[in-house]
Amino acid sequence: MMRIETKRNAAQFKASLANSETVKSLEEALAECQNKGMRLSRQRRSILELLWRCEQHLSAREIYDRLNQEGQDIGHTSVYQNLEALSSNGIIECVERGDGRLYGHVSEPHSHVNCVDTGKILDVHVELPEDLIQEIEARTGVEISDYRIDFYGQEKQK
Numbered sequence: 001m002m003r004i005e006t007k008r009n010a011a012q013f014k015a016s017l018a019n020s021e022t023v024k025s026l027e028e029a030l031a032e033c034q035n036k037g038m039r040l041s042r043q044r045r046s047i048l049e050l051l052w053r054c055e056q057h058l059s060a061r062e063i064y065d066r067l068n069q070e071g072q073d074i075g076h077t078s079v080y081q082n083l084e085a086l087s088s089n090g091i092i093e094c095v096e097r098g099d100g101r102l103y104g105h106v107s108e109p110h111s112h113v114n115c116v117d118t119g120k121i122l123d124v125h126v127e128l129p130e131d132l133i134q135e136i137e138a139r140t141g142v143e144i145s146d147y148r149i150d151f152y153g154q155e156k157q158k
């Protein structure tokens, strides 16, 4: 493990909650499906609508449960197959966790804040200072094209 320390105040680093500026809208996701030649079945559309509406990372089981609670007739297999197709085409995000996969509506590169108490995952957009990236590249000999950071912690008491 390489240890890289950042100088305090050396450079600005930007962090913001992933929001409408960095994240594609539901309409854009639907258009992307069509551009990629993916059929927009009623089931596929309702999965996308759910993910964009609740803005959380959900398991296939949770997605199945929520859609059926809403009175939508959609089978297990259909949920799994649609999630697989949508994530492998880069329309939605798939997060591998020890206890299974979770799906989210942000497919652009982003970082996660993980609450260890509730298991909740929050999407954040973090931009590291350019000199830090250059230092990592210099030490590893790898040209960085993308990065995702996982933050862990507990919710602050209010």
Ligand SMILES: [Zn+2]
Pocket (backbone or CB within 6 Å): 057, 093, 104, 106, 110, 111, 112, 122, 123
């Ligand atoms: Zn995410």
